[in-house]
Amino acid sequence: MKITNVEALYLRLPEVNDRADGTQDTLIVRVHTDAGIVGIGEVDSSPLVAKAIIEAPMSHFIAQGLAECVIGEDPLEIERLWEKMYRGSIFFGRGGAAQQAISGIDIALWDIAGKVYEQPVYKLLGGAFQKRLRPYASILFGDTPEETYEIGQHWIDAGFTAVKFGWGPLGQSEASDIAHIAAARQGVGDGADFMIDAGLAYDVATAIRRAHQFAEYRPFWFEEALHPDDYHGYTKFAANSPIRIAAGEQDVTLEGFERLLDCGLDVLQPDVARVGGLTNMRRIGQTVARRRKLCVNHSYKTGVSIAASLHMLAALPNSSWFEYCVEQSALRQTLTRQRFPVVDGFVHVPEEPGLGVELDESVVERFLVR
Numbered sequence: 001m002k003i004t005n006v007e008a009l010y011l012r013l014p015e016v017n018d019r020a021d022g023t024q025d026t027l028i029v030r031v032h033t034d035a036g037i038v039g040i041g042e043v044d045s046s047p048l049v050a051k052a053i054i055e056a057p058m059s060h061f062i063a064q065g066l067a068e069c070v071i072g073e074d075p076l077e078i079e080r081l082w083e084k085m086y087r088g089s090i091f092f093g094r095g096g097a098a099q100q101a102i103s104g105i106d107i108a109l110w111d112i113a114g115k116v117y118e119q120p121v122y123k124l125l126g127g128a129f130q131k132r133l134r135p136y137a138s139i140l141f142g143d144t145p146e147e148t149y150e151i152g153q154h155w156i157d158a159g160f161t162a163v164k165f166g167w168g169p170l171g172q173s174e175a176s177d178i179a180h181i182a183a184a185r186q187g188v189g190d191g192a193d194f195m196i197d198a199g200l201a202y203d204v205a206t207a208i209r210r211a212h213q214f215a216e217y218r219p220f221w222f223e224e225a226l227h228p229d230d231y232h233g234y235t236k237f238a239a240n241s242p243i244r245i246a247a248g249e250q251d252v253t254l255e256g257f258e259r260l261l262d263c264g265l266d267v268l269q270p271d272v273a274r275v276g277g278l279t280n281m282r283r284i285g286q287t288v289a290r291r292r293k294l295c296v297n298h299s300y301k302t303g304v305s306i307a308a309s310l311h312m313l314a315a316l317p318n319s320s321w322f323e324y325c326v327e328q329s330a331l332r333q334t335l336t337r338q339r340f341p342v343v344d345g346f347v348h349v350p351e352e353p354g355l356g357v358e359l360d361e362s363v364v365e366r367f368l369v370r
């Protein structure tokens with residue numbers, strides 16, 4: 001079997017604004033084979049940047065477009081093709097958007113392999129340690145504490161047992177920050193969990209101060225409080241925080257995650273659509289597991305990356321939480337025919353061959369930017 005074509009489909013809602021909502025656009029990758037089997041993947045990046053990295057013609061042997069690296073190759077040789085893409089893009093890659101773009105092709109290759117072997121991807125990754133994960137509704141803070149309260153209450157009423165609030169107003173003032181966190185706890189109620197995603201709002205001194213101020217409201221973790229390059233800050237923060245520290249969604253390499261582990265973080269959050277797909281997320285997840293830390297997916301795109309994340313976390317020994325994006329955009333809610341319902345507070349890993357997702361072609365047509 002050979003790869004015959006790689007399509008990079010740029011999908012975008014008619015209206016896109018600057019709120020931290022990654023479901024407003026996306027890049028879907030389809031890898032075609034001469035056996036007629038098509039694999040689907042997704043990239044979380046700036047979609048047109050990643051599309052260019054996939055489609056670029058060769059400049060020289062370590063400056064190649066990713067599609068050229070894999071066309072004509074056997075799609076089942078996933079590890080080798082990952083290295084071929086990584087080496088082929090060394091000149092402009094070694095992280096960043098190139099690594100994010102590799103994700104789309106790599107996820108599609110795993111989807112192809114599952115369809116060829118007629119097995120769900122989690123089995124090819126080594127098997128399921130768990131077939132259901134505990135989703136937290138992942139949503140942005142309200143603009144006011146009253147809105148944050150209502151958001152928390154709404155998603156608990158919708159069947160979730162935890163809610164993560166992100167970005168938006170955090171960092172405006174001490175009083176406002178504490179009011180939002182108090183409202184978040186009140187909104188979800190005493191019996192549920194909630195997490196805080198600070199969205200890079202603080203310096204290390206403020207982050208330590210906030211962690212102590214927030215502790216009485218019992219957040220399960222405190223995410224991305226610092227700039228992602230502030231590794232020294234994270235070391236100091238982790239040593240001085242009374243609550244769990246989470247980060248990692250801006251890191252895309254195994255080396256980046258090893259560095260965060262060395263900082264003493266408690267929760268590591270690789271995104272399968274950013275870190276180079278399932279091949280590299282497995283390396284990262286297994287490293288996190290060996291260090292006895294918690295690996296949780298970052299995922300804020302469509303059903304394609306939700307499915308890939310479910311297969312991956314199922315196959316890691318120490319994962320239980322699942323970031324479940326509840327944004328209501330049409331791309332998030334309708335691009336795949338599968339909707340991943342939350343049943344009794346859990347989301348289940350697909351059992352169909354491959355990723356177990358199909359694109360709704362009418363949704364692709366509606367949002368495709370040509």
Ligand SMILES: [Mg+2]
Nearest residue numbers: 197223224249
């Ligand atoms: Mg986050």
